Amino acid sequence: MAKVTIDENTLTVALSLADKILAAHGSLTIPLEHVVGASVEDQNAWTHMWHKVIGTSAPPFLMAGTFWLDGGLAFVEYHDGKKCLVIKTVHETYKEIVLQPDAGQDPHSLADEINKKVAA
Numbered sequence: 032m033a034k035v036t037i038d039e040n041t042l043t044v045a046l047s048l049a050d051k052i053l054a055a056h057g058s059l060t061i062p063l064e065h066v067v068g069a070s071v072e073d074q075n076a077w078t079h080m081w082h083k084v085i086g087t088s089a090p091p092f093l094m095a096g097t098f099w100l101d102g103g104l105a106f107v108e109y110h111d112g113k114k115c116l117v118i119k120t121v122h123e124t125y126k127e128i129v130l131q132p133d134a135g136q137d138p139h140s141l142a143d144e145i146n147k148k149v150a151a
Contacts, residue, residue: 033108033130035116035141037148042066042118044130046108053087054095054108059128067119069145071138072129074112097125105129114138118145 034045044059051057074090084104086096094107103126109115110131116138118128132138 032110032133034133035130035136037063037141037144040064042145044106044108044128050095050108053093054097054106055085056096056106059106059125061118061120061123061128063148065120065122066145066149067121068149069116069118069142071142072115072117074109074115100127102126116141 032047033050036043036045040063042061042063044061046054046056046058082099084097084099086098086107087093088096088098090112093110094112095109096107098105098107104124105127106125106129108130113131115129115131118130120126120128132141
């Protein structure tokens with residue numbers, strides 16, 4: 032799972048060592064000016080088909096890495112697909128970032144905080 036932090040100008044997604052290996056990717060740092068918004072979704076709500084570019088694809092147990100979805104790339108890091116934080120971006124490699132936050136981090140609170148920051 033990922034630890035999400037938000038400061039004045041950036042959103043950071045810090046991955047554990049195990050998740051870095053499974054995703055074949057390091058942590059992400061995104062300028063808030065490139066974040067369009069955030070929501071919370073379950074994998075069952077997603078209607079697009081994901082095509083793995085690099086990483087681990089073992090649904091419904093684990094999805095981690097870079098995936099192709101209609102119109103662009105997505106960074107995905109979730110274990111059971113429940114209550115995933117979905118972050119939409121522009122001018123970034125990934126048009127979507129889909130992840131399950133660390134235990135103790137409420138995805139709804141994170142989505143609200145992100146949406147307030149990008150609306151300001």
